[in-house]
Amino acid sequence: MNGAEVILEDVSKFYGEVLGVNRVSLHIPPGITSLVGPNGSGKTTLMNLMAGLIHPDRGSIRVRGISPRDPERLMRITGYATQYDAAPRSMTGFEFISSLLALHGHSRSRSAQLAVQALERVGLSDAAHRKVAGYSKGMRQRVRLAQAIAHDPEVLILDEPLNGLDPLVRAETIEMFRGEAARGRHVILSSHVLQEVDIISDQVILIANGMIAAEGEIRSVREEMHEHPSQFLVRAREASRVASLLFLQDHVTEVRLSEDRQGLLVLTRSREAFSQALASIALDGYGIESVAPVDENVDALYKYLIGGEPS
Amino acid sequence: MTPLRLRQALTLAWLEARRAFLSRRSFWVYLLALFPAFVFFMHGISVKIQRDRLSSRGVISAALMDSVRESETEAAVIARLGKPVNDFAFDRRAKQDRALVRRVNYFDGSRILVLTFANGVLESKRVRTLVNLEEDRAVFAMVFQNFYLRLAVFFGCLGIFVNLFRGKMMDKTLHFWLLAPMRREVLLGGKYLAGLLAASLIFGLGALLSFRLMLWEKPPAELALFWQQHGPAHAFAYTAAAVLACVGYGSVFLATGLLLRNPIIPAAVLLLWEGANPFLPSMLQKLSVIYYVQALCPVAPPPDPNMPAIMQFLFSPANPPSRLLAVTGLLLVTALVLWLAARAVRKIEINYSTD
Ligand SMILES: Nc1ncnc2c1ncn2[C@@H]1O[C@H](COP(=O)(O)OP(=O)(O)O)[C@@H](O)[C@H]1O
Ligand SMILES: [Mg+2]
Numbered sequence: 292m293n294g295a296e297v298i299l300e301d302v303s304k305f306y307g308e309v310l311g312v313n314r315v316s317l318h319i320p321p322g323i324t325s326l327v328g329p330n331g332s333g334k335t336t337l338m339n340l341m342a343g344l345i346h347p348d349r350g351s352i353r354v355r356g357i358s359p360r361d362p363e364r365l366m367r368i369t370g371y372a373t374q375y376d377a378a379p380r381s382m383t384g385f386e387f388i389s390s391l392l393a394l395h396g397h398s399r400s401r402s403a404q405l406a407v408q409a410l411e412r413v414g415l416s417d418a419a420h421r422k423v424a425g426y427s428k429g430m431r432q433r434v435r436l437a438q439a440i441a442h443d444p445e446v447l448i449l450d451e452p453l454n455g456l457d458p459l460v461r462a463e464t465i466e467m468f469r470g471e472a473a474r475g476r477h478v479i480l481s482s483h484v485l486q487e488v489d490i491i492s493d494q495v496i497l498i499a500n501g502m503i504a505a506e507g508e509i510r511s512v513r514e515e516m517h518e519h520p521s522q523f524l525v526r527a528r529e530a531s532r533v534a535s536l537l538f539l540q541d542h543v544t545e546v547r548l549s550e551d552r553q554g555l556l557v558l559t560r561s562r563e564a565f566s567q568a569l570a571s572i573a574l575d576g577y578g579i580e581s582v583a584p585v586d587e588n589v590d591a592l593y594k595y596l597i598g599g600e601p602s
Numbered sequence: 603m604t605p606l607r608l609r610q611a612l613t614l615a616w617l618e619a620r621r622a623f624l625s626r627r628s629f630w631v632y633l634l635a636l637f638p639a640f641v642f643f644m645h646g647i648s649v650k651i652q653r654d655r656l657s658s659r660g661v662i663s664a665a666l667m668d669s670v671r672e673s674e675t676e677a678a679v680i681a682r683l684g685k686p687v688n689d690f691a692f693d694r695r696a697k698q699d700r701a702l703v704r705r706v707n708y709f710d711g712s713r714i715l716v717l718t719f720a721n722g723v724l725e726s727k728r729v730r731t732l733v734n735l736e737e738d739r740a741v742f743a744m745v746f747q748n749f750y751l752r753l754a755v756f757f758g759c760l761g762i763f764v765n766l767f768r769g770k771m772m773d774k775t776l777h778f779w780l781l782a783p784m785r786r787e788v789l790l791g792g793k794y795l796a797g798l799l800a801a802s803l804i805f806g807l808g809a810l811l812s813f814r815l816m817l818w819e820k821p822p823a824e825l826a827l828f829w830q831q832h833g834p835a836h837a838f839a840y841t842a843a844a845v846l847a848c849v850g851y852g853s854v855f856l857a858t859g860l861l862l863r864n865p866i867i868p869a870a871v872l873l874l875w876e877g878a879n880p881f882l883p884s885m886l887q888k889l890s891v892i893y894y895v896q897a898l899c900p901v902a903p904p905p906d907p908n909m910p911a912i913m914q915f916l917f918s919p920a921n922p923p924s925r926l927l928a929v930t931g932l933l934l935v936t937a938l939v940l941w942l943a944a945r946a947v948r949k950i951e952i953n954y955s956t957d
Contacts, residue, residue, distance in 0.1 A: 306953075339952060342781065343780070344777055344780055344781075344951065344952040345951040345952060345953075346949070362780065362782075362783060362784060362785065362786065363783050363784060363785045363788075364783070365783070366781055366782060366783035366784075367783040370781075371781055373777055375774045375777060375954060376774075377773060377774035377775050379775050379778070381621070390613075390617050391778060391781070391782060393613045393617075394610055394613055394614060394779075394782035394783070394784060395782065395783055396606050396609060396610065438778070438781075
């Protein structure tokens with residue numbers, strides 16, 4: 292099975308004096324794996340190491356048997372959507388994706404065809420021929436996702452891929468991750484919000500201060516978390532209508548409307564049921580703008596797992 | 603190199619070169635490349651204006667112009683040659699001598715005859731050409747070596763080539779290239795080709811254009827002869843020198859952008875190194891770009907007569923190598939620098955946050 296895993300053995304990376312990650316060992320099987328940790332905990336460092344954008348000071352890395360020091364082979368099977376919000380602004384989304392595909396050795400027409408497909412999969416077909424400079428944050432997020440999936444890689448590495456996506460696109464994106472995982476691929480993503488990813492992940496790796504805080508035990512922790520109500524902040528144009536619809540759900544224990552009547556604080560016993568309910572409400576309109584878990588539960592989890600404040 | 607790698611390098615070169623040509627940052631590179639052309643263009647314009655002004659006042663035949671003899675009288679000359687294009691008179695007082703001096707000019711289309719009469723008798727006769735091909739070629743040689751090669755191409759390549767890695771790190775787009783399934787050396791090669799394509803087109807054409815404009819408004823006969831003899835070879839040599847300067851400086855600045863965080867200081871050091879080239883021991887002279895490129899220039903510029911004595915003493919340009927050796931030497935220096943760059947590019951890391 293080794294040849295099909297992403298393996299890190301005792302990997303450390305320092306930026307001068309600053310610790311990036313320290314002595315990380317991981318065996319990541321195919322499926323959806325989430326790296327979860329607060330900002331500065333080393334998620335991006337780990338992903339950059341896997342993709343060969345930086346190199347470890349010690350330890351070794353194999354991505355399905357390939358060393359990240361061999362980009363010629365590694366990047367054929369790997370797609371990486373970085374956190375860096377800087378697609379070349381003078382290009383259109385289509386030009387950006389297709390020019391990178393051309394570097395894979397595809398012909399012009401094949402590159403164009405694959406670029407169109409990738410942009411369609413992330414829902415950017417309409418904006419494909421507009422300059423990236425004019426894209427919204429969420430669109431730039433998606434164009435980077437398109438760049439990562441365009442060559443149909445076996446290993447997808449996605450740094451905070453759900454950040455800045457509206458609920459509908461987020462649901463579609465998660466659906467895509469599930470599809471990739473079902474095909475036996477690696478989907479490795481990161482988030483600083485546990486609730487955002489824990490339901491969709493086959494495996495969650497908690498990282499703090501450059502070290503793996505927990506892995507594998509997460510399921511039991513998750514069960515425990517399930518018994519406590521989780522809180523979400525929802526912002527919607529027709530917040531009061533959404534509130535009444537949500538309140539009909541039996542997993543929702545409390546709904547509070549904010550003063551500007553555009554925000555909702557929702558307490559639910561089941562995050563899974565909640566996100567499904569919200570997704571179906573979103574499909575019917577009501578102008579849902581954002582959903583964010585209220586972070587205190589993550590903090591509580593960190594305290595529980597790490598025995599201290601997340602730094 | 604497998605065909606795929608070659609194709610990757612060429613694809614990358616094309617993508618990057620397009621950006622180098624069109625980027626707003628390249629604007630001043632074009633300015634540098636076109637500056638000599640602009641100077642010679644303005645020179646041509648001024649010659650043209652002068653000629654038109656003289657012609658409008660009357661042109662005489664060359665034979666007539668040459669017919670003026672010493673000791674002819676003012677009245678006879680004016681009667682024979684007609685109304686001069688310029689004409690002025692003044693009183694000259696020197697010791698006891700007092701004379702009424704009249705100075706007149708005639709123009710035969712390319713030469714200006716300057717006649718000075720004192721008290722009605724021809725005193726002196728000079729002929730000067732409106733334009734002087736030899737002189738302008740020497741000026742061109744000087745501008746080309748001292749400005750074009752040492753400054754324009756130098757700073758143009760600095761702008762273009764440092765930007766290929768350093769600039770992409772700054773605007774946080776370098777990682778997209780690193781995410782392509784390419785060997786890092788192929789990436790380096792593609793980027794170098796891109797820079798070379800942009801720089802040699804801009805500076806090669808700039809050299810050719812300024813050479814052409816230097817020859818503009820020159821007497822047709824002299825020009826025809828020049829084109830029959832040296833013209834094409836010189837045009838080629840200047841263009842080749844500009845392109846080879848791009849080859850050399852390009853590799854140096856590509857490596858600089860890869861190896862060093864801040865390119866300003868190494869650029870200043872290099873500028874000094876290249877500028878001080880003729881003062882260096884001859885071994886070290888060979889470790890530069892200008893030493894080889896200079897040897898390809900067809901006309902040696904006159905040495906600076908204002909150079910202080912101490913510098914003249916130190917000034918010891920090594921014997922210029924032959925053309926073939928110059929090209930080989932330059933390519934060797936370039937290969938050495940690119941080899942260093944290839945070692946560096948294998949270790950390259952994305953490091954955006956600390957910039
Ligand atoms: N290029 C860099 N130079 C110096 N320190 C860095 C660099 N990149 C990351 N770090 C440091 O490494 C640690 C981990 O950062 P990072 O991997 O970006 O965390 P995350 O993605 O989880 O927010 C942080 O302390 C950060 O400040
Ligand atoms: Mg990060």
